[in-house]
Amino acid sequence: MDKELVIVLDFGGQYNQLIARRVREFNVYCEVLPYNTDIEVIKEKAPKGIIFTGGANSVYEPDAPSCDPKIFELGIPILGICYGCQLMSHLNGGKVGKAPKREYGKTEIEVDSSSKLFENVTRNTTCLMSHTDYIETVAPGFRVIAKSESCPVAAIENPEKNLYGVQFHPEVEHTPEGVLMLKNFLFKICGCTGDWTMSSFVDMSVRYLKEKIGDKKVLCALSGGVDSSVSAVLVSKAVGKQLTCIFVDHGLLRKNEADEVEEVFTKKFDVNFIRVNAQQRFYDKLAGVTDPESKRKIIGEEFIRVFEEEAKKIGKVDYLVQGTIYPDVIESGLGKSAVIKSHHNVGGLPDYVDFKEIIEPLRDLFKDEVRRVGLELGMPEHLVYRQPFPGPGLAVRIIGEVTPEKVKILQEADYIYREEIAKAGLDRKISQYFAVLTNLRSVGVMGDERTYDYTVALRAVTTTDFMTAEYVEIPWEVLGRISRKIVNEVKHVNRICYDITGKPPATIEWE
Numbered sequence: 482m483d484k485e486l487v488i489v490l491d492f493g494g495q496y497n498q499l500i501a502r503r504v505r506e507f508n509v510y511c512e513v514l515p516y517n518t519d520i521e522v523i524k525e526k527a528p529k530g531i532i533f534t535g536g537a538n539s540v541y542e543p544d545a546p547s548c549d550p551k552i553f554e555l556g557i558p559i560l561g562i563c564y565g566c567q568l569m570s571h572l573n574g575g576k577v578g579k580a581p582k583r584e585y586g587k588t589e590i591e592v593d594s595s596s597k598l599f600e601n602v603t604r605n606t607t608c609l610m611s612h613t614d615y616i617e618t619v620a621p622g623f624r625v626i627a628k629s630e631s632c633p634v635a636a637i638e639n640p641e642k643n644l645y646g647v648q649f650h651p652e653v654e655h656t657p658e659g660v661l662m663l664k665n666f667l668f669k670i671c672g673c674t675g676d677w678t679m680s681s682f683v684d685m686s687v688r689y690l691k692e693k694i695g696d697k698k699v700l701c702a703l704s705g706g707v708d709s710s711v712s713a714v715l716v717s718k719a720v721g722k723q724l725t726c727i728f729v730d731h732g733l734l735r736k737n738e739a740d741e742v743e744e745v746f747t748k749k750f751d752v753n754f755i756r757v758n759a760q761q762r763f764y765d766k767l768a769g770v771t772d773p774e775s776k777r778k779i780i781g782e783e784f785i786r787v788f789e790e791e792a793k794k795i796g797k798v799d800y801l802v803q804g805t806i807y808p809d810v811i812e813s814g815l816g817k818s819a820v821i822k823s824h825h826n827v828g829g830l831p832d833y834v835d836f837k838e839i840i841e842p843l844r845d846l847f848k849d850e851v852r853r854v855g856l857e858l859g860m861p862e863h864l865v866y867r868q869p870f871p872g873p874g875l876a877v878r879i880i881g882e883v884t885p886e887k888v889k890i891l892q893e894a895d896y897i898y899r900e901e902i903a904k905a906g907l908d909r910k911i912s913q914y915f916a917v918l919t920n921l922r923s924v925g926v927m928g929d930e931r932t933y934d935y936t937v938a939l940r941a942v943t944t945t946d947f948m949t950a951e952y953v954e955i956p957w958e959v960l961g962r963i964s965r966k967i968v969n970e971v972k973h974v975n976r977i978c979y980d981i982t983g984k985p986p987a988t989i990e991w992e
């Protein structure tokens with residue numbers, strides 16, 4: 482590859498892609514690779530720099546993730562962050578142990594701005610610390626370039642070998658000058674020039690897809706959502722009509738959604754498009770299932786079975802394209818990260834899949850980056866800015882068992898909610914909003930009669946990357962209107978609640 486590359490070596494932890502994203506924000510292409518990636522693979526990619534991420538382990542534990550110490554001899558600049566910094570010390574002969582005092586949260590540090598890493602950084606600056614271990618003895622050849630009250634070694638450098646490490650997290654917003662430190666690392670230490678853009682991402686992906694797919698046939702799992710639509714357009718740019726898009730109506734879509742998706746993709750785009758009506762088989766498989774992870778896995782597997790069947794009808798199909806994006810990957814528990822929920826298209830994949838390979842061209846990107854790719858590809862704005870809708874659909878918004886009757890109730894309630902939000906002019910201000918059918922029934926009174934019906938919860942959040950989110954303060958008056966309309970018009974709903982939790986501690990979807 483002819484472009485500048487920085488590799489982020491992933492040692493676990495939820496926010497690692499943020500580092501990659503910060504690097505890309507400086508127009509330097511960046512890839513995240515697992516910590517145990519073979520050093521030969523790294524050498525072959527010839528990165529301008531390498532960043533070691535944080536991680537939950539302690540370097541002195543027996544099976545803590547590690548890397549080949551030869552990496553420090555490649556002459557490639559390395560920045561270790563938190564666990565990564567501790568590992569760099571440990572592998573170079575320093576000593577890491579449990580700190581007498583753990584540090585968590587915003588912390589004042591004093592930096593030595595004669596280090597290239599801290600050029601133009603304020604001497605006394607704030608950073609986010611999150612560690613229980615610390616560097617007790619600095620490795621030979623290294624010197625200390627920052628300290629805090631409880632952490633005598635808050636940053637280290639070995640400028641001869643271009644090795645740098647920080648105990649804190651420069652990638653998060655709680656470290657206001659962290660971006661500047663990363664910039665120093667990229668431009669002053671690695672010598673990057675920052676010539677990578679979204680249009681180069683498109684060119685690079687198209688070239689890669691052309692080469693990979695050759696003259697073979699490929700299916701794209703198309704939901705009509707942003708990620709798969711952008712993937713489909715990208716693949717179609719690369720291999721044209723060798724691509725067939727498969728859209729599955731699993732009976733868990735929003736009201737009218739299936740017809741709308743079909744309309745757009747048959748009328749507005751020049752692609753092969755197949756709609757599969759598979760409602761009943763999904764309902765059958767989900768009957769009696771209440772556990773959220775089981776529901777997700779069943780749906781993930783059934784999706785693949787449908788794709789396999791459709792592939793057989795077309796002839797030999799080698800590849801399946803999915804619109805997986807980074808948050809889907811990380812929350813499904815990739816490598817050393819914890820499983821938050823199995824996104825159907827990642828953790829929900831069955832072990833055996835009848836395709837030679839699954840291609841995920843957007844796997845490394847965040848949602849807002851995917852949207853920029855969509856715009857770059859000339860896709861219409863209303864498609865690019867659609868709110869996301871999860872693959873398992875209403876199944877993860879119906880708490881407990883999914884039945885066709887419950888789907889119908891939720892579709893109607895959700896439709897009213899979305900319509901009223903749009904009428905109130907709030908749709909562009911909210912990143913994602915939807916109704917949830919709780920498993921709770923309660924007593925109400927309507928027309929002098931007792932009712933015993935469902936509670937619907939309403940959710941609305943703002944976020945840029947969907948990794949964290951805040952709930953939205955929808956005006957009471959709008960909420961009141963929505964509540965009255967749903968209870969009046971949707972049978973079997975007699976109570977409405979509004980969800981006021983952020984992510985974390987909640988997630989955006991309820992299951």
Ligand SMILES: Nc1ncnc2c1ncn2[C@@H]1O[C@H](COP(=O)(O)OP(=O)(O)OP(=O)(O)O)[C@@H](O)[C@H]1O
Nearest residue numbers: 702703704706707708709729803804869870871872
């Ligand atoms: N109904 C469906 N039919 C076919 N493929 C689907 C369907 N739902 C989801 N998928 C596949 O699973 C992937 C992940 O779904 P996800 O909802 O994250 O992405 P999306 O629907 O493309 O975009 P968005 O996040 O905007 O909804 C999709 O990109 C697509 O490949």
Ligand SMILES: O=c1[nH]c(=O)c2[nH+]cn([C@@H]3O[C@H](COP(=O)(O)O)[C@@H](O)[C@H]3O)c2[nH]1
Nearest residue numbers: 823824825869870871872873947988989990
């Ligand atoms: O394709 C998907 N398959 C899934 O299984 C899935 N689960 C959640 N989501 C969407 O991802 C974003 C983050 O959701 P959570 O905060 O609920 O994890 C939100 O935008 C969710 O709607 C999914 N998308």
Ligand SMILES: NC(=O)CC[C@H](N)C(=O)O
Nearest residue numbers: 535536563564612613614
């Ligand atoms: N956030 C981290 O990387 C933590 C690293 C290490 N486990 C510590 O607690 O010090």
Ligand SMILES: [Mg+2]
Nearest residue numbers: 706870871872
């Ligand atoms: Mg979707």
